[in-house]
Amino acid sequence: EISACLVGSEMCIRDRAYMIRSILLAVAITAVSSASATTVGSKHAIVIDESSGKVVFEKNATDIVPIASLTKLMTAMVVLDAKPDMHERITVLEDDVDTLKFSSSRVPVGAVLSRHELLELALMSSDNRAAHALARSYPGGMEHFKLAVRSKAHMLNLRRTNIEEPTGLSPYNTSTASDLAKLALAASKYPEIERITTVSNDLIDVNGSMRQYHNTNKLVGDKNWAISLSKTGYTQEAGRCIIMRVRAAGRDAIMVLLNARGSSSRTADANYLHRLLTKEHHQPVMARLNLK
Secondary structure (H helix, E strand, C coil): CHHHHHCCCHHHHHHHHHHHHHHHHHHHHHHHHHHHHHHCCCCEEEEEECCCCEEEEEECCCCCEECHHHHHHHHHHHHHHCCCCCCCEEECCHHHCCCCCCCCCCCCCCCEEEHHHHHHHHHHCCCHHHHHHHHHCCCCCHHHHHHHHHHHHHHCCCCCCECCCCCCCCCCCEECHHHHHHHHHHHCCCHHHHHHHCCCEEEEEECCEEEEEECCCCCCCCCCCCEEEEEEEEECCCEEEEEEEEEECCEEEEEEEEEECCHHHHHHHHHHHHHHHHCCCCCCCCCECCCC
């Protein structure tokens, strides 16, 4: 074969040229993908076109990592699936206080709130006492809540997700960006979750005093964004995290960012990926995620 090339075979020359062009193209594609991944500071990320399931952007999306308060989307779905009385009044107990991270809360022990108000506080302002009270008051108690979470994870095919408790404070609440995209899509089917997570702020009566609570996602309400689902998260182990369902360039997309260094860098990453979604031409699609 070498001698055939040496004697000037045109076919051999063309094959060599084609091979060289293919290698250069592969290198160029890899360089573009690497550059895009480098642009996003979050250690794990994925953006998925919801209608087609195509992955528009991916970075370490199958790594299993802590997910912090993104957990609360699962807590909300499981509570709503049980169809409890959302107007039932629930007292926040000492048991609901965080003794793992000693995180602060604007919901005092002894406060009596409706289950719906607890859901709003858990999702919009990411209150840990509210989330724990929701799980504690789940029909059958905390153990039945945990069983329902495992069943829901299995039903959603979240094979690399583990949730030990309802708040996300535990570093053993873990998942992947890919699994969380499926979780976000499932959560978007609940109108109440969509509504609560996309409200910028709300006034809630806490023991006769009206208190204003704000959404932990500053992009909610931004005129440049159309957000139909949102949840943020933070622990030292998980870093700054966010899940969103957004509409851009006439299509719905799921965006997951995990372990950003800070809130500002998480926002910068989100804005970069939002711009990526609105471009007419995207980086080559390397995979397709089954959202079913």
